[in-house]
Amino acid sequence: MPTRTARTAWNGSLQDGSGQVELSSSKVGTYEVSFPKRAADDAGGNTSPEELIAAAHSACFAMQLSADIAEAGGTPESLEVSADVSLGPDKNGGFKLTGIALKVRGEVTGLDAAGFERAAQSAKAGCPVSKALTGVEITLDAALD
Numbered sequence: 001m002p003t004r005t006a007r008t009a010w011n012g013s014l015q016d017g018s019g020q021v022e023l024s025s026s027k028v029g030t031y032e033v034s035f036p037k038r039a040a041d042d043a044g045g046n047t048s049p050e051e052l053i054a055a056a057h058s059a060c061f062a063m064q065l066s067a068d069i070a071e072a073g074g075t076p077e078s079l080e081v082s083a084d085v086s087l088g089p090d091k092n093g094g095f096k097l098t099g100i101a102l103k104v105r106g107e108v109t110g111l112d113a114a115g116f117e118r119a120a121q122s123a124k125a126g127c128p129v130s131k132a133l134t135g136v137e138i139t140l141d142a143a144l145d
Contacts, residue, residue, distance in 0.1 A: 058083040065123035074111035
């Protein structure tokens with residue numbers, strides 16, 4: 001299996017510095033990062049590790065769910081997945097990821113709501129990004145459209 005690479009160039013201190021995250025393997029873009037924007041409600045055109053994790057998790061979950069639906073005898077027509085990744089203080093100092101909320105709405109043939117929920121729970125447990133994030137509470141809201 002392949003290895004994917006991203007690179008960050010950072011200049012300055014935590015509070016005054018900034019950086020650029022480059023998606024090196026795909027070459028699809030370079031994105032601005034800064035700690036003040038990371039900790040603010042308004043990202044102001046900057047991305048963050050949490051947003052990048054949310055993107056990775058939503059994509060991974062969608063892929064795994066499409067496989068689990070097929071394995072359960074259904075056909076995924078469309079899946080709309082979002083992942084909300086929260087950052088908060090760590091009682092041991094610094095910050096940590098405090099939770100991930102996955103939400104999926106699906107159009108699926110061949111499965112009822114209970115079958116879709118089972119497939120979604122299986123995908124939550126089985127997607128490689130979920131497995132990598134076992135130290136973070138992951139919630140799931142899954143429903144058919």
